[in-house]
Amino acid sequence: MRALAAAEIEGTWATVLTPFTENDSLDLGTLSDELDAIVAARPAGMYTHGTAGEFFNQTDDEWDAVVAMVAERSAAASLPFQLGASHSSPITALGRVRRARALEPSAIQVTLPDWLPLSRDEIRRTIEGFAHAADGVGLVLYNPPHAKNLLGAAQLDELCSEFPAIVGVKMADGDAAWYASMQAVFERVSVFVPGHHLATGLQHGARGAYSNVACLHPAGAVYWGKRSITDPEWGLGVERQIARFLDAAIAPLIARGYPNVTLDKTLAAAGGHLGDVSRVRWPHPTATTEEIARVRELAFHMLPEFLQPAEN
Incomplete structure (x- = not known):
């Protein structure tokens, strides 16, 4: 599939929730059903x-199996896809970027390796290495709130200026002052905000969301995002x-100490549109x-x- 430029990365993208069986094995059968449901919702794309x-x-073998199936299904459906190549180990992440590149994704998502906080020069060397391995496929830099290097x-403006390989940024948003501070970055690359803040983000220059609420209802998230532009x-x-x-x-689940992965898989299980993807792999908890x-x-x-499309 053709690599996307920054201006082409927009809209509501659906996350691929990796399904596991009761014994914590990768469940490729459920993954296949999940991909069918995502394709049917027609998001702007899907990502792993x-x-x-x-x-x-x-x-790595499990990672390879997931991305291979996603690449095959996305190509068959002519649906853009991004592959997440993140890992706390820089060498492992670099290998995933190389293998992702071979599958010709629309973009490759990366985080800064986070076992150790990185200096400014280490961040630059990391991005430089990822960009070389991606070989023409754009990078989407994922910088979550718990990262050791919060950018x-x-x-971000400096990195996006120095490395044209960065075509997008995925991060938490903030208040009006945050949006004002990010305008230069908005002009350089595609900035995606959390799915539940999509309408606000679109009004302030964000291009879309790698959507947590698409876990609950993929078609509802897509419809909400599109109509939020016109209305x-x-x-x-x-x-x-x-x-x-x-x-x-x-x-209340956050108050019980559930991590974000459990929250998103709980939304998916509650929505019931993506199949049996609720189980979170050991040692993390699964909702009851x-x-x-x-x-x-x-x-x-x-x-x-939000749920109205389910009735159409």
Whole structure:
């Protein structure tokens, strides 16, 4: 598939949640069903091995199996796809970038290796190595809030200026001052914000979301994102509905210490559109049947606008 330029990376992208069986084995049969459901929702694209894809807890053989299936299905459906090549080990990440490149993705997502905090020069050498290995396929830099090197607007602008291989950034957003500080970065690359902040992000220069709420309802997330462009006030209204739902349904799980991967897989299990992808691999927790049922009930009552495509 053709590599995408920064201006072409936009919209709602669906994450591939890596499914595991009860004995923690990779479940390729469920993965196949999940990919069918994502393709049917027609997002702007799909991507592998973000946090919810559990890139940090897979062998290279398992990683290879997942990305190979995603590449094959995406090509067959003419759906853009990005491959996550992140790892805490720089050498392992570099190898994943090389193998991802061979599958001709639309872009390759990377994090800065995080066993040790990196100096400015180490960050530059890391990006330089990834860019060389990607060999013409653009890099999307994933900089989550828990990263050891949190990159501010000035540092991102400097990196994006120095390395044209960076075509996108995936990160948490902030308040109005944060959006103002990021305008130079918005002009250089495609900046994606969290899925539940998509309507706000679109109004301030963001290009889309690698969407957590697409886990709950892929088609609903796609519809919300598209309509938020033409009807921003409606989009902001749905965003407020989503915020209230997350406060009621997901905040209690956060208070119990559940990590983000568990939260996203719980949303997917509650939505029921992606198959049996709820299990999180050891040593991380999986939500209980009762917790998933509560999230499902709250979604049904609190997100009528977001879930409306399910009735069409």
